Amino acid sequence: TIASAATITPTARFTRVTGTTQITKINPPIEAYHELVFIFSSAYASAFNTGGSGSGAIHAAYTSVADRPVTVYYDPRTALYYVMTVA
Numbered sequence: 001t002i003a004s005a006a007t008i009t010p011t012a013r014f015t016r017v018t019g020t021t022q023i024t025k026i027n028p029p030i031e032a033y034h035e036l037v038f039i040f041s042s043a044y045a046s047a048f049n050t051g052g053s054g055s056g057a058i059h060a061a062y063t064s065v066a067d068r069p070v071t072v073y074y075d076p077r078t079a080l081y082y083v084m085t086v087a
Contacts, residue, residue, distance in 0.1 A: 007052070010036055014069075020044040024052030026081050028074055031055070036081075037071050040064035048072070048083055055079040 002008055004019035009027040017023075018041045026036070040047055047064035050057070062070065062083040071084040 004040075004047070007056075010038075013037060014039075016041065017047075018042075022046045022049040024049050024058055025054070026056045026058070026072070026074075028056045028081075032076055034074050035071055036074070037069050039069045040066060042066050048081075056081060058083070 001016040001018060002010065004017050004021040004023055006021065006023065007025040007027060008023055010029065014037045016039050020042060043064050043066045045063050046061050048058045048062040050059070050061055052058055057080055059080045059082045072081045073084065074081050
């Protein structure tokens, strides 16, 4: 479990996130393609938000849903994280 912040550094593939600070950057654990799964403890607008820069920035905003896992994909070509579409 980690607290939400403008920049987060997950240490495992699956991470629980507390708080309501918008995340604009994820420090990639590796610079190759990978997937990370986050589960937010509460629903809030723009859990992931654009506006970060450099490796690990978020491509598109995402509004979290409490206790619903969301997967993000890292594209080393663009150095961005892409949020998987949630149905």
